[in-house]
Amino acid sequence: MDWINLILIPAIKSVILVVVLLTGFAYLTWVERKLIGRFQQRIGPNRAWKFGLGHPIADALKMIFKEETIPNYTDKILFALGPGLALAPSLLIFAVIPVGPTLRMFGKDIPFVVADVNIGLLWVLAVGGIGTYGTVLGGWASNNKYSLLGALRTSAQMLSYELPMGILIIALLLTTALGTADGSGTLNLVEIVRMDRPWWLWAWIWLAFPLYFICMLAETGRKPFDFPETENELVAGYQTEYGSIKFALYYMTEYLHVLGASGVAVSVFFGGWRGPFVEQFPGLGLLYFTIKLLAMVFLFIWASASVPRPRYDQLLKFCWTFLFPAALIYMAITAVGVVLL
Amino acid sequence: MFLFIVFALIAIVAGLGVILSRKPVYSALFLLVNFATLAALYIMLQAQFLAAVQIIVYAGAIVVLILFVIMLIGGGELRDIRDPNKTLLRRLTAPRVTGAVLALLLLAAIGYGLITGTLNSASGSAAAFNNGSVQAIASVLYTDYVLPFELASVLLLVGMIGAVVLAKNE
Numbered sequence: 001m002d003w004i005n006l007i008l009i010p011a012i013k014s015v016i017l018v019v020v021l022l023t024g025f026a027y028l029t030w031v032e033r034k035l036i037g038r039f040q041q042r043i044g045p046n047r048a049w050k051f052g053l054g055h056p057i058a059d060a061l062k063m064i065f066k067e068e069t070i071p072n073y074t075d076k077i078l079f080a081l082g083p084g085l086a087l088a089p090s091l092l093i094f095a096v097i098p099v100g101p102t103l104r105m106f107g108k109d110i111p112f113v114v115a116d117v118n119i120g121l122l123w124v125l126a127v128g129g130i131g132t133y134g135t136v137l138g139g140w141a142s143n144n145k146y147s148l149l150g151a152l153r154t155s156a157q158m159l160s161y162e163l164p165m166g167i168l169i170i171a172l173l174l175t176t177a178l179g180t181a182d183g184s185g186t187l188n189l190v191e192i193v194r195m196d197r198p199w200w201l202w203a204w205i206w207l208a209f210p211l212y213f214i215c216m217l218a219e220t221g222r223k224p225f226d227f228p229e230t231e232n233e234l235v236a237g238y239q240t241e242y243g244s245i246k247f248a249l250y251y252m253t254e255y256l257h258v259l260g261a262s263g264v265a266v267s268v269f270f271g272g273w274r275g276p277f278v279e280q281f282p283g284l285g286l287l288y289f290t291i292k293l294l295a296m297v298f299l300f301i302w303a304s305a306s307v308p309r310p311r312y313d314q315l316l317k318f319c320w321t322f323l324f325p326a327a328l329i330y331m332a333i334t335a336v337g338v339v340l341l
Numbered sequence: 342m343f344l345f346i347v348f349a350l351i352a353i354v355a356g357l358g359v360i361l362s363r364k365p366v367y368s369a370l371f372l373l374v375n376f377a378t379l380a381a382l383y384i385m386l387q388a389q390f391l392a393a394v395q396i397i398v399y400a401g402a403i404v405v406l407i408l409f410v411i412m413l414i415g416g417g418e419l420r421d422i423r424d425p426n427k428t429l430l431r432r433l434t435a436p437r438v439t440g441a442v443l444a445l446l447l448l449a450a451i452g453y454g455l456i457t458g459t460l461n462s463a464s465g466s467a468a469a470f471n472n473g474s475v476q477a478i479a480s481v482l483y484t485d486y487v488l489p490f491e492l493a494s495v496l497l498l499v500g501m502i503g504a505v506v507l508a509k510n511e
Binding site: 075078117118119122123125126127128129130132133136137140148151152155156158159162187 | 364366370373389390392393394396397400401402405406408409412413474475
């Protein structure tokens with residue numbers, strides 16, 4: 001009985017989550033290409049099947065069946081390790097994100113989250129921090145100037161933007177102290193989503209969202225902050241030497257990061273799976289979560305289509321001279337507010 | 342106990358890997374493995390928060406920084422530093438002597454703690470400490486240990502200001 005609860009159910013949930021995420025990734029590429037096409041007044045992919053819906057499948061097959069080459073003069077172990085090290089953490093982030101309320105199925109209460117742990121948000125930060133290694137090591141192991149530059153940029157960019165992001169998250173965690181009965185906050189994403197907050201608190205939380213969104217763009221390495229790969233400066237950055245399925249793994253990582261970051265943002269800023277009538281029909285929670293997630297992903301694609309890329313030094317300067325102090329001020333005001341209220 | 346032995350062995354092997362690898366990048370990666378196993382040991386002690394912080398701070402930031410520096414100065418293979426022409430006494434440079442003395446002191450302290458039994462007492466275990474929850478750690482940190490805590494934060498602040506001053510002078 002115990003092993004069903006401890007191992008079997010989480011394992012089934014993980015498998016479902018991974019399958020959904022990987023399918024989601026495949027169709028996210030389709031969504032992005034379609035949307036970017038529209039933004040640039042093109043039609044976008046429309047050859048394979050209706051609306052080009054067959055493109056992701058064709059892409060996947062092509063990637064898998066391409067010849068896999070490992071160039072000479074690379075560090076073979078790390079070269080092979082890189083994509084895997086990048087992909088695994090990007091999947092792990094979703095373990096603590098509640099995608100729906102607790103549902104009653106097969107005579108059991110099944111919460112729609114893989115790991116309901118009390119360090120929820122810290123898990124996100126920890127796993128996000130480890131995600132850097134895949135990129136950095138892959139870039140270094142390629143033994144290519146462009147790859148190395150991409151890797152260096154990645155490590156500096158991730159380290160810098162983790163700071164304002166972490167501080168904003170601290171501020172948001174401080175606000176959770178106002179939501180619980182005994183006045184002690186929580187790190188648990190499941191509880192954060194469940195929390196009832198007054199409208200002024202929501203307004204104050206949403207005030208931090210633009211800053212947080214900029215951090216997310218930089219942390220996921222998405223356009224306009226795609227400095228790890230900047231195709232018109234560094235060929236393809238850290239993934240220059242990668243081909244076939246290894247390249248596909250890096251590609252996957254990028255989109256999974258977008259999904260993961262969106263999931264966290266939706267849970268922290270927009271109430272996760274909550275919405276009207278979700279108390280009566282818990283199944284609606286999944287739908288709400290998906291809609292909110294897609295809206296967040298749309299924001300990502302919108303930003304990548306409409307904002308030009310800054311210079312690399314401008315990126316770091318912006319982080320240290322504006323974003324970081326702004327986040328600190330936001331946190332200080334939040335702290336004072338939480339103590340006074 | 343079985344899990345502990347597995348993780349402890351991995352930690353020791355990784356620790357040896359740090360000092361025995363010829364390539365600095367591999368050393369940094371072994372260090373990362375070592376930190377990860379430490380986090381696993383914390384989790385086995387029910388100290389989830391400590392484990393998460395261990396990963397965030399050490400794996401997520403410090404080793405990335407180390408890798409960054411290694412890559413900036415070029416992470417090529419190290420030359421063999423054992424110079425057969427020098428006598429043993431000549432090879433004892435100041436950093437090596439300091440390192441050896443500190444290592445011996447640490448070993449002596451741990452040995453003393455184990456022999457007198459002050460290190461393996463169960464009263465301070467994390468499970469007795471409200472599962473190492475954030476609330477429990479915070480309440481102890483801000484009451485019993487507030488002075489060391491504040492001193493450490495002042496130290497970090499000084500480091501931060503120092504970095505800014507160094508960067509400004511260029």
